[in-house]
Amino acid sequence: NAGVTQTPKFQVLKTGQSMTLQCAQDMNHNSMYWYRQDPGMGLRLIYYSASEGTTDKGEVPNGYNVSRLNKREFSLRLESAAPSQTSVYFCASSAVSGGSYEQYFGPGTRLTVT
């Protein structure tokens, strides 16, 4: 039981390049999330997927797209990377349990855009 896994762990991109961050969970959770964390800051929600087949914008969605490929996988795509997207990206998942939404987080992807 690996929990939430993310690939890659590190990535350096040039401005304008594109890439997809991958996330998978093996806990049979319905909901999945993408956050970014800039240095010295808290996490900010980019997109989330309440259930398979649905996605919705969070606090900072501009410059990103997401795909909920199936119940296990939720990917984040940067179509044209910008230096402002340099950040650590965390994926999370959660199940519904009596109104409780405890989230489980992956180890993060550290992205640098030059």
Next chain:
Amino acid sequence: DAKTTQPTSMDCAEGRAANLPCNHSTISGNEYVYWYRQIHSQGPQYIIHGLKNNETNEMASLIITEDRKSSTLILPHATLRDTAVYYCIAYLYNFNKFYFGSGTKLNVKP
């Protein structure tokens, strides 16, 4: 969602109780209070949550005031491994969105 206010940093001696306050004066009746922590640059880790009653688990205790405008996370016997940033979140469960603030940096000192 209600906003939360936390002190930027706190110190605690190893072995002592760490009491981390959180203000959520605009919280609504059906918003839960959640606590997470982030050790170094790892992914955040769930600690505890509550609605009205005080809660306790193997990691911590959560004390919520009767008017629900504030809460305190208690780590009963802090260790060096508890050094982390602690986030208090007011969460409206049917919106399915968590908003993390800047949190409190807890420094546990020997």
